[in-house]
Amino acid sequence: MHLLAFGINHHTAPVDIREKAAFAADKLVGALHEVTAGGGAAEAAIVSTCNRTELYCGLDSSQEDHVIDWFCHYHRLNRSDIHPYLYRHPDQAAVKHAFRVAAGLDSMILGEPQILGQMKEAFATAHKAGATGKILNRLFQQTFTVAKQVRTDTAIGASAVSVASAAVQLARQIFSELSEQTVLLIGAGDMIELCARHLKEHGIGHIIVANRTLERAQQVAALFGAEAIALAEMPTRLADADIVISSTASQLPILGKGAVESALKARRHRPMFMLDIAVPRDIEAEVGELNDVYLYTIDDLKEVVQENMESRQEAAREAEKIIDTQVVDFMQWVKSLNAVPTIRALRESANALREAEVEYARKRLAHGDDPARVIEHLARALTNKLTHTPTDVLRKADHEGNKALLEAARRLFDLNED
Template sequence: MHLITIGLNHETAPVAIREQAVFGPEKLVPALQDLTAQRDIDETAILSTCNRTEIYCRQQQPDGQAVVKWLCQFHALEPQQLQECLYHHPEEEAVKHAFRVASGLDSMVLGEPQILGQMKTAFATAHKAGTTGKILNRLFQNTFSVAKQVRTDTAIGASAVSIAYAAVDLAKKIFADLGTKTVLLIGAGETIELVARHLTNNGVRHIIVANRSVERAELLTSRISGEAIALSELPNRLAEADIIIASTASTLPILGKGAVESALKLRRHKPIFMVDLAVPRDIEAEVGGLADIFLYTVDDLKQIIEENISSRRDAADEAEKIIALETIRFMHWLRGLNAVPTIRSFRKNVDDLRNAALEQAYRQLAAGENPERIIEILAHNLSNKFAHAPSQALKQADNEGNSRLLSAARKLFMLD
């Protein structure tokens, strides 16, 4: 039984690679079931966000090559190119990594809270798909508990810093007064909702939300007093937007170069500021080459984010101490599971010896033999039978010069 995590993130892979390794909602369950059906893979869970794709496994083999091979085949990726971007965390490292990710210590934005919700969703999906078991269930439950403790006992989440915040912060640096600008948000998920809240808090009065599901967009705009439209209306509304921020789960770009060129003509080439927070990207990369377009991706936000996290570094040190302790506790539990089959077998053998001795004693009592003598024989037989197998093993160990087994026996039977 081996615990392992294979993954890539914003630190190890550019967005061009990360978007190829994404598991969209429609592919996640089939992927989980397909991976678990592979030989020697017993449990799996997949965390897939714009900044990371990670596969958590309990498997029979100690290395993760089978998982890497499956990942390449599933996404039709070039193995050599992917290998350069992957990290492998076995056993204790996998546990510590899960705790750090859920606590926001491995995020682009130190301490950001969104990742915990994303991990909960990833686990819930895997659990419902039937691809988790005793080990991953316990790992994720402990992970959520550790993340909660980190947020309660440290100031890791004290300041409002996130990808969404960073996007709005960049817009503030480009436009002196956001209140006079029209903002077009593409998508209506959690990230876009956070962006909308930050925009509203910074005085933006006109927000348009475009989404595949108009009902979902209307639900969001009802909370921010914005306008909801369908994605099909985008070409006719682009020219109104001074700022465009996109974050959807689409596997293909939503905003293309041609549509943006048409919008710029209608705007008489008045500049548009764009932020693409999606992976895969929602805005074609070629759009960034147009004059009067200022296009940023999640990778471009790193510098801004670094400027906002200095206050969280001390809290992160405290969080690391909590994680180190909880990792040790989890590994104690995990390693204890290895002894369970042996303990069960040992107890069964002892019970069998006891039952056989008792059965003999009952027959002797029924035959009218002396009870005191029967008790003496019972005790003598039990002690001999209990000691026989260990004695034989110790004699053999002595003959073979196996001092480790002899030392272990002295500790096991408390002879020192």
């Protein structure tokens, strides 16, 4: 059985190509049935996310082009159009690719954990659809084990490497328990929405979204069970906020030193964490001079992200060593499968000889022969028949000077030199 992983991802293809090659979730089972029924794969699993579409297949090596043709036909793509973006990894390379993807080493954000969940879901769907077998079942189970080992034995996911995640990391350094804190988000763009998502995932107590257009603030607030206010209300609500994150398109600062001083007095100087990720800046630089205010800008966050990325890259090098070792283990298991038909044939031959001799012994016992003589004959007959063919082959090997076969026989039957 040949193992193949092929597809496209954010490294090789732009989004307009990835869109065309994606598998809809409600069509995935049908696609799995198609590719295993007539698409050339004996086993298949499909991983389809916004950043990648990949097929993992167990198939005969002669069917590799056939399954890629099926992929193109399914998506109504010309092979010449998709070829520049398509990668294919056979056998050992396929195993290594699966391990690296699950560990987050092939992701847009190094070490991100979401892809592992997506791979688990993809395998569960394929397994339930009956599209996987011995090879892919073992591959994905070991893939998940390797990903867990990488997470446990390295710091690949310990550091924040996006602006939004770094913002949460800094907030948690000031407020150890975010569930008791209130965050005021100023603006309602993509960055604010991403920050809200990260804060929500880390259990933030309350979210207030302030925006110049109240309707847009309400749209973002609805995603996270948050409160929406108009930007004009912001000064009166500032004192409620333990954390302030601002990202608007304003050309002038919208939050000055005076407003923050008033808020601090109302808060009885409980600390405020303020993050200005707008360019031009939304918060006057002088705010950073106030006691009990921790003000960070987008440049400060970039430094945090860069430091953390360097930490993750070091962890990634450690992860690669773990993966290389695990790839060798998996390929040794795959190679061991080549011996299975021979082992099965040997056992079937031995069982057939045993059944014949046991049946003969039963007949002799039924005729009243001495049981001791019957047992002795049974043992001698089995020994002679089991060693007859190997003995003939070894004599021939000795005559031909085939020392390799003679040595192999010694190893096979654990024979000493004497």
